[in-house]
Amino acid sequence: MxxxxxxxxxxxxxxxxxxxxxxxxxxxxxxxxxxxxxxxxxxxxxxxxxxLDNFRAAFAQQPLLRSALNSLLVASSAASLSVLLAVPAAYALARRRSLTGRLATGWILVSQMFPFVLVVLPLFLLLRQVRMIDSPAGLVLVYVVWNLPFALWMLRGYVTAVPVALEEAAATDGCGRLRTLVSVVLPLLAPGVVATVMFSFITAWNEFFFALVLLKSPSRQTMSVVLTRFLGDEGAADLGPLAAAALLATLPSLVFFALLQRRLVTGALAGAVKG
Known part of the structure; x- marks a missing residue:
C-alpha cells in the first residue's frame, strides 16, 4: 500500500x-x-x-445515585447471566452440527428482528402472572432473554475458531466434555466472553423501553428512565441538569469499556497450538 x-x-x-x-x-x-x-x-x-451548578441541580432534582445503583445491579446481573447461559449453549451449537442446530441458529437470527413493541405486551402479561412486575429481577430476566440470541451468535463464532484438536488432546488425557469446556475451551474464549459481557452490560445499561414499562416505583427505576424527568410537562428540557445527568449516565459505559477493551485484542488463541 x-x-x-x-x-x-x-x-x-x-x-x-x-x-x-x-x-x-x-x-x-x-x-x-x-x-x-x-x-x-x-x-x-x-x-x-x-x-458545577448543573451537576448540583441534577442531584438535587432527581435521585441519580439510587437510579445509577439500580442500573448497575440490573446491567451487571443481566450480563453475567447472559454469558453464563450463552457459553455452554454456543459450545453445543458449534460442535454438534445437526439439523436441530441449524434450525436453532436460524431462529436466533430471526428473533433479533422482533421489535420491542411486538413483545412488550406479552412480556408484561407473563410477568404479571408470576408477580414480577415492578421488580428488578423481572427486568433482568427480560434483558437476559433479549440479549441471549446475540450472545449465542457471537460466542458461537469464537467457539468455532477453537481447534478441535485441542479438545481431542484433552479427551485423550481423560477429560470429560464438561472438564474440556471449562479447562480448555473457556480460557481460549476470553476475548469473546469479554465482548459478550460488554455488549450485554451496555445494552442493559442504556435500555429504556422495557424499564419504563416494567418498573413503576420511582425507587426502583433505572437511570435511563430517571433522565426523562428532566423534561417538563410541555416537553421543555432543563438542558443544563439534563446534560450533566446524561454525562454521568455515559461514564459507566466508558469506564467499563476502558477496563475491558484490552481483553478484546488479547491473542489468547495465538499460542494455544504451539509446541
Missing amino acids: NRAARAAQYAALACYLVFLAFPLFWLLGTAFKPPQELGAADPAWLPERPT
Whole structure:
C-alpha cells in the first residue's frame, strides 16, 4: 500500500472518530455551561465560565445515585447471566452440527428482528402472572432473554475458531466434555466472553423501553428512565441538569469499556497450538 492510500485511510479514520466523539464533546461542554451561556443566541462550543451548578441541580432534582445503583445491579446481573447461559449453549451449537442446530441458529437470527413493541405486551402479561412486575429481577430476566440470541451468535463464532484438536488432546488425557469446556475451551474464549459481557452490560445499561414499562416505583427505576424527568410537562428540557445527568449516565459505559477493551485484542488463541 502506497503512502497516499495509507494517508487517505488515516484521514477517513480520523473523520470517523471526530464524528463519533462529537456528541460526547457537545454533552461535556453543555454540562459545564451556566444558564446564561445555554440561553445565548449563538452559544460557544466550550463554556466560557465553567460551573458545577448543573451537576448540583441534577442531584438535587432527581435521585441519580439510587437510579445509577439500580442500573448497575440490573446491567451487571443481566450480563453475567447472559454469558453464563450463552457459553455452554454456543459450545453445543458449534460442535454438534445437526439439523436441530441449524434450525436453532436460524431462529436466533430471526428473533433479533422482533421489535420491542411486538413483545412488550406479552412480556408484561407473563410477568404479571408470576408477580414480577415492578421488580428488578423481572427486568433482568427480560434483558437476559433479549440479549441471549446475540450472545449465542457471537460466542458461537469464537467457539468455532477453537481447534478441535485441542479438545481431542484433552479427551485423550481423560477429560470429560464438561472438564474440556471449562479447562480448555473457556480460557481460549476470553476475548469473546469479554465482548459478550460488554455488549450485554451496555445494552442493559442504556435500555429504556422495557424499564419504563416494567418498573413503576420511582425507587426502583433505572437511570435511563430517571433522565426523562428532566423534561417538563410541555416537553421543555432543563438542558443544563439534563446534560450533566446524561454525562454521568455515559461514564459507566466508558469506564467499563476502558477496563475491558484490552481483553478484546488479547491473542489468547495465538499460542494455544504451539509446541
